Every structure is written in structure tokens, then in C-alpha cells.
Amino acid sequence: MSDAPVTSNLRVPHSDALDKAADVEGRSLWQDAFRRMQANRAAMASAIMLIVLAVVCFVGPLFVPWTYEEIDWDLLEATPPNFELKHYLGTDSLGRDMLARLLQGGQVSFMVGILATSVALVIGVTVGAMAGFIGGRVDQFLMRFVDVMYAVPLMFFIIILMVVFGRNFYLMFLAIGFVEWLTMSRIVRGQTLTLRNKEFIEAARASGGSTTSIIIRHIIPNVLGVVIVYVTLTIPQVILLESFLSFLGLGVQAPMTSWGALIAEGAQEMEITPRTLILPAVCLSTTLFCFNFLGDGLRDALDPKDR
Amino acid sequence: MWAYFTRRVLIAIPTLWVVITVAFFLMRLAPGGPFDQEAPLPPEIMANLKAAYGLDQPLWWQYLNYLGGLLQGDFGPSFKYKDFTVTELIGQGFPVSIQNGVAALTLTILIGIPLGAMAALRQNSSADHAAMTVAMTGIVIPNFVVGPLLALVFGIWLKETVFALPVGGWNNGAFENRILPVICLALPFIAYVARITRASLIETLRTNYVRTARAKGLPFRMVVLRHAFKTAMIPVVTYLGPATVFLLTGSMVIETIFSLPGIGRYFVQGALNRDYTLVMGVTILAASLVIFLNLFVDLAYAWLDPKVRYE
Amino acid sequence: MSTVLEINHLTVSFDTPDGAVQAVNDVSLLVEEGECVGLVGESGSGKSQTFMAAMGLLADNATVSGAIHFEGSNLLTANEKELNKLRGERIAMIFQDPMTSLTPHMKIGRQLAEVLIEHRGVGKAEARKQARAMLERVHFPEAERRLDMYPHELSGGLRQRVMIAMALMCEPAMLIADEPTTALDVTVQAQILDLLMEIKDSLGTAIVLITHDLGVVAGLADRVAVMYGGRIVEKGAVADMFESPAHPYTQGLLACTPRLDEDITALVTIPGQPPNAQSLPGGCSFHPRCTYVTERCKAERPILETTAKYRAKACHLDALEAAE
Numbered sequence: 001m002s003d004a005p006v007t008s009n010l011r012v013p014h015s016d017a018l019d020k021a022a023d024v025e026g027r028s029l030w031q032d033a034f035r036r037m038q039a040n041r042a043a044m045a046s047a048i049m050l051i052v053l054a055v056v057c058f059v060g061p062l063f064v065p066w067t068y069e070e071i072d073w074d075l076l077e078a079t080p081p082n083f084e085l086k087h088y089l090g091t092d093s094l095g096r097d098m099l100a101r102l103l104q105g106g107q108v109s110f111m112v113g114i115l116a117t118s119v120a121l122v123i124g125v126t127v128g129a130m131a132g133f134i135g136g137r138v139d140q141f142l143m144r145f146v147d148v149m150y151a152v153p154l155m156f157f158i159i160i161l162m163v164v165f166g167r168n169f170y171l172m173f174l175a176i177g178f179v180e181w182l183t184m185s186r187i188v189r190g191q192t193l194t195l196r197n198k199e200f201i202e203a204a205r206a207s208g209g210s211t212t213s214i215i216i217r218h219i220i221p222n223v224l225g226v227v228i229v230y231v232t233l234t235i236p237q238v239i240l241l242e243s244f245l246s247f248l249g250l251g252v253q254a255p256m257t258s259w260g261a262l263i264a265e266g267a268q269e270m271e272i273t274p275r276t277l278i279l280p281a282v283c284l285s286t287t288l289f290c291f292n293f294l295g296d297g298l299r300d301a302l303d304p305k306d307r
Numbered sequence: 308m309w310a311y312f313t314r315r316v317l318i319a320i321p322t323l324w325v326v327i328t329v330a331f332f333l334m335r336l337a338p339g340g341p342f343d344q345e346a347p348l349p350p351e352i353m354a355n356l357k358a359a360y361g362l363d364q365p366l367w368w369q370y371l372n373y374l375g376g377l378l379q380g381d382f383g384p385s386f387k388y389k390d391f392t393v394t395e396l397i398g399q400g401f402p403v404s405i406q407n408g409v410a411a412l413t414l415t416i417l418i419g420i421p422l423g424a425m426a427a428l429r430q431n432s433s434a435d436h437a438a439m440t441v442a443m444t445g446i447v448i449p450n451f452v453v454g455p456l457l458a459l460v461f462g463i464w465l466k467e468t469v470f471a472l473p474v475g476g477w478n479n480g481a482f483e484n485r486i487l488p489v490i491c492l493a494l495p496f497i498a499y500v501a502r503i504t505r506a507s508l509i510e511t512l513r514t515n516y517v518r519t520a521r522a523k524g525l526p527f528r529m530v531v532l533r534h535a536f537k538t539a540m541i542p543v544v545t546y547l548g549p550a551t552v553f554l555l556t557g558s559m560v561i562e563t564i565f566s567l568p569g570i571g572r573y574f575v576q577g578a579l580n581r582d583y584t585l586v587m588g589v590t591i592l593a594a595s596l597v598i599f600l601n602l603f604v605d606l607a608y609a610w611l612d613p614k615v616r617y618e
Numbered sequence: 619m620s621t622v623l624e625i626n627h628l629t630v631s632f633d634t635p636d637g638a639v640q641a642v643n644d645v646s647l648l649v650e651e652g653e654c655v656g657l658v659g660e661s662g663s664g665k666s667q668t669f670m671a672a673m674g675l676l677a678d679n680a681t682v683s684g685a686i687h688f689e690g691s692n693l694l695t696a697n698e699k700e701l702n703k704l705r706g707e708r709i710a711m712i713f714q715d716p717m718t719s720l721t722p723h724m725k726i727g728r729q730l731a732e733v734l735i736e737h738r739g740v741g742k743a744e745a746r747k748q749a750r751a752m753l754e755r756v757h758f759p760e761a762e763r764r765l766d767m768y769p770h771e772l773s774g775g776l777r778q779r780v781m782i783a784m785a786l787m788c789e790p791a792m793l794i795a796d797e798p799t800t801a802l803d804v805t806v807q808a809q810i811l812d813l814l815m816e817i818k819d820s821l822g823t824a825i826v827l828i829t830h831d832l833g834v835v836a837g838l839a840d841r842v843a844v845m846y847g848g849r850i851v852e853k854g855a856v857a858d859m860f861e862s863p864a865h866p867y868t869q870g871l872l873a874c875t876p877r878l879d880e881d882i883t884a885l886v887t888i889p890g891q892p893p894n895a896q897s898l899p900g901g902c903s904f905h906p907r908c909t910y911v912t913e914r915c916k917a918e919r920p921i922l923e924t925t926a927k928y929r930a931k932a933c934h935l936d937a938l939e940a941a942e
Contacts, residue, residue, distance in 0.1 A: 267455035280431040524706030
């Protein structure tokens with residue numbers, strides 16, 4: 001996180017507790033948060049683990065002699081790990097290399113996580129900041145809309161979309177993003193509302209800042225902390241949603257695969273080769289765990305109310 | 308109180324209407340009809356089929372017809388299960404899903420709330436950390452991972468022991484057949500409720516009125532139960548409303564894994580077979596359930612927080 | 619007069635992630651039967667925490683040393699059960715914010731009655747009757763009807779009367795009032811203070827009045843102690859203190875209090891900020907803000923010296939010299 005363009009705004013912390021902390025220690029909010037973050041070993045370990053996982057998933061396939069869809073015609077059945085045949089984690093029941101498929105599944109998960117969360121982020125922050133800052137009718141309308149959307153079982157709608165428009169990879173990102181922005185918008189609105197009445201916003205307005213520039217230069221930088229925390233917690237939810245769809249056979253299309261799809265395949269074969277179930281299950285759970293620990297760690301670091 | 312309740316109902320009705328309308332038109336927007344198959348049907352048969360399902364009528368007429376049917380509890384015919392109406396399919400599947408759902412919610416309340424409360428009262432003890440780590444695990448590991456793993460352990464590894472449990476089939480709701488599905492369905496809820504209860508109770512115990520209650524010399528147990536508990540339950544109740552959504556989506560997974568004839572499985576099958584009316588029917592049912600339960604949650608609020616009653 | 623409460627060398631510190639915070643430092647104080655003691659200081663001076671310690675209501679991360687004797691038992695070493703026998707029965711406390719200090723989901727009648735049910739074991743009907751009587755005693759209008767109301771249906775002033783009634787249910791020997799009027803309107807403040815005065819006179823309850831407002835103390839208290847940075851810097855009988863304040867901080871506080879009998883030309887303030895309990899200045903805690911600061915003040919902490927009966931100050935300067 002580069003704080004160069006926003007430092008001047010971030011001097012104004014978003015809670016009284018921080019106000020005091022900043023006064024006493026003379027450190028910026030972000031330095032303070034970073035120091036607390038480093039002290040949290042679980043969160044730091046999770047962050048490192050996630051980086052390693054992501055690198056392995058995206059770079060690893062270059063070093064695996066098989067592709068995820070390639071069938072080893074000599075095998076055509078589930079084979080345990082065999083270094084001579086270069087199937088380091090064995091193959092699935094069709095003779096496809098497990099390692100290659102796991103890495104491909106990981107790519108899908110990380111991509112869904114980041115792309116769908118970005119969709120949610122853009123919509124959520126825009127709607128939330130607008131509702132909170134403009135207020136009045138706009139706020140009323142937007143929040144009523146969010147209320148209605150909350151009452152709708154959106155998972156069903158994602159599935160309907162997948163049924164109606166076919167299982168399109170990018171549609172899935174969009175659909176999931178469209179579901180996940182709701183909470184984001186509420187959080188950002190709440191934060192914006194409290195900020196709106198603070199003196200430094202008043203000052204910005206008095207010195208002739210336009211609404212857009214106030215939102216971009218003052219509101220967004222100040223809700224950034226909360227947004228980062230929520231993004232970190234949204235990514236695992238999104239990954240989970242994709243895996244859920246793929247598990248039900250409604251996500252990615254074969255021969256492409258994802259951890260959810262691999263778990264579904266593994267569940268069919270677990271009687272003979274529990275490995276095909278356990279490997280993707282471990283990968284998925286580890287990733288979700290790490291994101292959650294990271295998110296909790298960031299929350300504690302950026303929002304020291306609970307100290 | 309009544310004004311409050313009426314307003315809630317008045318929000319619920321348009322919400323449901325939006326759900327129905329969006330679902331209906333999305334389905335009709337679908338490229339290709341429900342009867343498109345690998346081998347195209349002869350045009351006359353296609354026309355007959357369409358007429359039989361009313362698909363030759365203008366769209367607005369179909370829409371009004373569908374709405375009219377809904378008012379009488381008629382979700383229309385299933386496109387794939389030719390001999391059944393959607394209402395009949397739902398009638399078969401719903402009791403199965405509801406029984407599991409109620410059992411899972413009961414487990415959640417009986418285990419999740421006490422677990423969270425205990426962790427809150429022993430904040431930062433090793434028991435607290437242990438409980439919260441278990442809860443985190445329950446939240447993070449999805450039930451489509453837990454389900455197959457439970458099936459692997461109890462259905463295959465422990466097959467020859469007394470711990471063996473059936474891992475599939477409904478068997479008319481036999482107790483052993485329901486153990487694994489219900490546990491699997493309930494685990495993430497128990498975990499969430501425990502975490503929310505803990506956080507909320509810790510916060511409530513820091514309020515001024517809890518301090519007042521302690522200053523009155525009431526025993527701590529009474530302070531917690533009488534003064535803190537009701538307020539601490541507000542976030543839990545808030546969670547339990549939307550939790551029904553997860554319960555319904557969870558039932559898709561659980562019923563698929565354990566081959567149970569519930570609406571979740573019908574929905575997934577319907578989605579895979581492009582059985583539009585079935586998918587719509589289940590969606591509308593789910594939406595009504597969610598809306599109904601949110602109303603229920605609102606009523607619970609009024610009980611937990613007297614201020615709400617007068618707003 | 620016999621002593622009700624005796625605080626000896628009380629020290630309270632809080633263990634925080636940023637290190638230990640000394641909130642109360644070597645505080646000793648006496649409260650005698652039926653008298654009113656004012657405890658004055660800025661926020662963060664440790665005045666509330668002193669009596670939170672007495673009530674056993676400190677946060678979990680607090681460490682205490684010293685002793686607080688109340689009717690023969692040491693409150694700091696008493697266990698929860700022993701404390702509960704005294705709290706609400708012999709020693710009661712009311713808090714600053716009546717808006718949040720009552721349980722929102724319980725009718726006030728029940729909140730009042732439970733004190734008697736718990737301590738005296740009386741029946742519900744009897745407890746309710748006494749609750750009503752006590753409400754009437756604190757001049758709470760339409761008590762009978764309002765017993766079945768929830769706190770949010772009452773105004774701040776009425777809620778504070780409920781708090782006072784609740785504290786008095788068992789006619790305790792001592793009542794601690796922590797900023798009882800701060801959150802209230804000025805007119806209501808005066809009514810509540812009158813009520814406290816009346817209670818002291820009619821029930822003989824000893825009252826500890828914790829406040830940042832010297833004006834409040836002047837009207838009500840018999841003796842005053844002034845706290846700064848976790849320590850008592852001056853104490854004495856009210857009239858004495860107001861007449862000849864010995865500590866520069868007390869002088870400053872008095873100068874800051876606007877008086878009706880003088881023309882106000884400009885509001886006087888004490889320069890500088892209240893000290894941070896995490897990093898108290900060396901020597902006398904007040905020296906960075908003191909007009910009469912000397913090298914000695916920066917180097918050496920003045921001890922609290924008794925100068926006359928009830929009278930003590932912690933300052934290197936001679937009182938008269940400082941006043942000039």
C-alpha cells in the first residue's frame with residue numbers, strides 16, 4: 001500500500017480512539033497499523049502463505065510436464081503418485097495429472113476471488129459513498145434498493161443466470177460481484193455518514209471543493225481502511241461461492257476445472273482414492289483459512305477499537 | 308407496534324413481486340427454449356408442446372397467467388418431470404428440507420449460543436481460544452468439503468464398526484440417515500452463532516447498564532442472564548434471518564451429497580436440466596421463506612429491544 | 619463522627635498493549651459518616667477510577683494496590699460474593715450518563731425492585747410498593763404509572779432520579795455520585811443537586827461527589843480533594859479551599875469558574891493540555907502548565923503535606939508566596 005498520495009488526508013483518523021493514539025505517538029495511522037499487523041504472527045504467516053500459493057498456482061504449471069486437460073493414455077485410471085511417470089501427485093480416474101489440475105483449479109479460485117471482488121468493490125464503494133455523502137432522496141432510494149436486494153435469495157439468481165446464459169466464465173465473475181457489493185455499500189455508507197459531518201470535510205467544502213473531488217480526495221481515502229478489511233473478507237466468500245457452484249456442476253465447464261469441481265469429482269471416487277478428495281479440499285480450506293486470518297488481522301490492525 | 312409491523316409487511320410484498328417478475332422474465336429471455344434438445348424436434352411436435360405449456364401465448368399473457376396461478380398455489384407444470392406439476396414436486400421435497408433445516412437450526416441454537424456465551428465469559432482463556440479456533444474452522448471449511456469427508460470417515464473408514472452411519476438416502480426420514488446431513492448442515496451455523504454470540508456478549512458486558520447492574524450487587528450470573536443476554540441476542544437474531552438463505556443454499560449441497568429428495572436437490576437437478584418452471588418455483592418459494600423469516604426477525608427485535616416498538 | 623470509608627495509598631494501573639498506564643497514584647482519602655466529600659479533577663485525572671476500585675468495577679486489565687476499608691472490610695481483597703453483599707446494600711453508586719446506565723429492555727419498576735429482592739429477599743409486590751415509595755421520595759412525578767415504563771420513555775433528568783432511587787433502595791451508608799449532572803440540562807442539574815443535598819440531610823447518607831465542576835462542589839460538599847494526573851494535589855474543607863487555595867492548579871480551577879458576582883471580561887483558562895497518564899511529566903505532574911514553575915518542580919515530586927486539620931497540599935511553593 002503506497003500512502004504517498006493520501007497521507008495528508010489520512011492524518012484525520014476515523015475514530016476517536018485513533019485520534020488519541022495518533023496524538024500520543026506521533027505516528028501516522030498506517031504506520032501504526034503496519035506495526036500492529038507485523039506483531040500478529042497468524043496474519044503475517046497467512047499473507048506469506050497466500051503469496052506462495054498464488055505464485056505456485058500461476059507459475060507452477062510451467063514446470064509441470066502435463067496440462068490440466070491432457071489425458072495420460074497409458075494410464076486411464078486413478079494412479080497414486082509416481083515420480084517415474086512424472087505424476088507427482090498421481091492422476092485422477094481419467095488419467096489426468098492431479099498436480100496440473102490442482103494448479104489450474106487454484107488459478108480459477110484466485111482469479112474469481114480478485115475479479116469478482118473488484119466488481120463488488122467498484123459498485124459497493126460508488127453506491128455507498130454516493131448514498132452517504134449526497135444523502136436525502138438519493139440515499140433513501142439507494143438504501144431501499146439495497147434492502148430489497150438483501151431480502152432476495154441471490155444465490156438462486158446466480159444459478160438462474162448460469163442456467164439462462166450458459167456457464168460463461170466471465171458472467172460468473174459479474175454475477176458473483178453483483179451479489180457481494182451489497183454489504184460493501186452499507187459499510188461504506190455508514191463510514192461516509194460519520195465522516196460527512198467531520199470538520200475537515202466541512203473545511204474542504206468551505207474552501208470550494210466539488211462533491212466529486214471531496215468524495216475522491218477525502219471520503220474514499222478515509223474509508224480505505226475499512227474497505228481493505230472487508231475486501232480481504234470478501235475474497236474468501238467469493239472463492240467459496242465459485243467452488244460451491246462448481247461443486248454442483250453449475251460453475252466452470254469441463255475440461256477446465258476448479259477446486260470445487262475437483263472436490264465434487266473426488267467425492268465420487270473417494271471410496272477408491274481418498275486422495276482425489278482430500279487434496280483439493282486441503283488446498284481450498286487452506287486458502288480460505290489464510291484469507292480469514294489475514295482479514296481478522298487487518299481488522300485488528302486498522303480498527304483498534306477492540307484493543 | 309402495529310404500524311411498525313404493517314410497514315414491514317408493506318415492504319415484503321413488493322420485494323416478492325420483484326423476485327417473481329425478475330425470475331419470470333429472465334427465464335423467458337433465455338436463448339433457446341426449454342425443449343431444445345440434441346436432436347431437434349419436428350416443428351409440429353414443437354408447436355404442440357409449446358401450445359400445451361401455453362408458450363405460444365403473448366408474453367404478458369403468460370406472465371399474468373403465471374401470477375394468477377401463483378395466487379392459487381399453482382407453480383405450473385414441470386418441463387422435465389412430465390407427469391408432475393412443480394407444486395407436486397415441491398410438495399414432496401419441501402417436508403424433507405424443512406425437517407433437516409429445523410433440526411439444524413435447533414442444534415445451532417442449543418450448541419452455538421451456549422458455546423459463544425461461555426467463550427465470552429472466559430474471554431482470552433485457553434477454553435475461549437480453543438472454542439473460537441474450532442468455530443473458525445467450522446466457518447472456513449465449506450460444507451461441500453465437510454460432507455464428503457464425513458461420508459468418507461463414517462461411511463467407508465468406519466464401515467465395519469459401531470460408528471458406521473448411512474451416507475445416502477432418506478429412508479423415510481430414519482434417524483440414522485439424518486445424522487450426518489443434519490450435522491453437516493448445522494456446523495457452519497453453530498460456528499457463526501458461537502462467534503456472533505461471543506462478540507456481542509463481550510460488547511454488552513462493557514455497557515454502562517451492565518456496570519449499573521453490577522453496582523447494585525446482583526450476582527454475576529443474574530447480571531448476565533437478566534441484564535446483558537437479551538441485548539446480546541440482537542445480532543444473533545439478525546443473523547438467523549439471513550441464515551435461512553444459507554440453510555436453503557446449504558440444503559442444495561447437503562441433499563446432493565447425501566442423495567436426499569429435498570427441494571435443494573430438485574433445484575440443482577432443475578438447473579442442470581434447464582427445467583425452468585421448477586427452478587422458478589423453488590426460487591419463489593425460497594424468496595417467500597426468506598421474506599417471511601425476516602418479518603419474524605423484525606418481530607423478535609421488538610421483543611428484544613422495546614425502543615423498536617415505538618419507532 | 620465515625621469513618622465510613624478509608625482509602626489508603628491506593629494505586630491503580632491498567633495494562634494496555636502500549637504499556638502500563640498509571641491511572642491512580644498513591645491516593646489516600648477519608649469519608650466520614652453523613653458528610654459529603656467532593657472529588658474534583660479534569661477527565662483522566664483518576665477521580666472516577668479511584669471509586670471504581672472501591673466498587674470492584676475496574677476493568678479486567680487493572681492492577682490495584684493499597685487498601686480501601688469500608689465498614690471494617692477491605693474492599694480490594696473482598697471476593698465477588700462479599701462485594702455483592704455490600705454493593706447496592708451498604709454502598710451504592712450512580713453514574714454520569716443516565717441515558718445508557720439503565721437496562722433498556724427492562725421496565726424501571728423491575729429494575730428498582732430487584733435490588734430489594736436480591737438484598738432483602740422481599741416479595742415482588744412488596745418490592746414494587748417500596749420502589750414506588752422511593753421514587754416518590756426522590757420527587758419522581760406519577761411514580762405509580764411510570765413503574766411500567768421503559769427507560770427510553772423517560773427524560774434524562776427522570777432517568778437520573780430513577781438511578782438515585784435505585785441506589786437508595788436499601789438506604790446505604792454511602793453513595794458515590796460520579797458526575798451525576800454532567801449529561802443533564804442546567805435546570806435539571808440544579809434539581810438533582812438539591813435532591814442529593816436533601817438525601818444527605820434526611821437519610822444521613824455519606825456522599826462522594828465526583829465532578830470536574832468546582833461550582834457543584836461549593837454548594838454541596840463539606841470537604842474537597844483535587845486530583846491531577848492520578849494524585850491528590852490538595853485537599854481541605856470547602857470554605858477553606860475556596861478562600862485560600864494553596865495549589866496553583868486549584869487556583870487555576872477557581873479562576874476558571876465564572877462567577878455571577880463578578881463582571882466577566884474574559885474567560886480564564888489553564889494553559890496547556892491535561893497530562894497523559896501514559897507519560898506523566900517528571901517531577902510535579904503539573905509543572906508544564908504551572909505559572910510558578912521552578913527548577914525544583916521539574917526535578918522533584920512534591921509530597922502531599924498536611925498543613926492543618928483536613929488540609930493538605932502537594933506543592934513546593936509556599937501558599938502565600940504562590941498567591942501573590
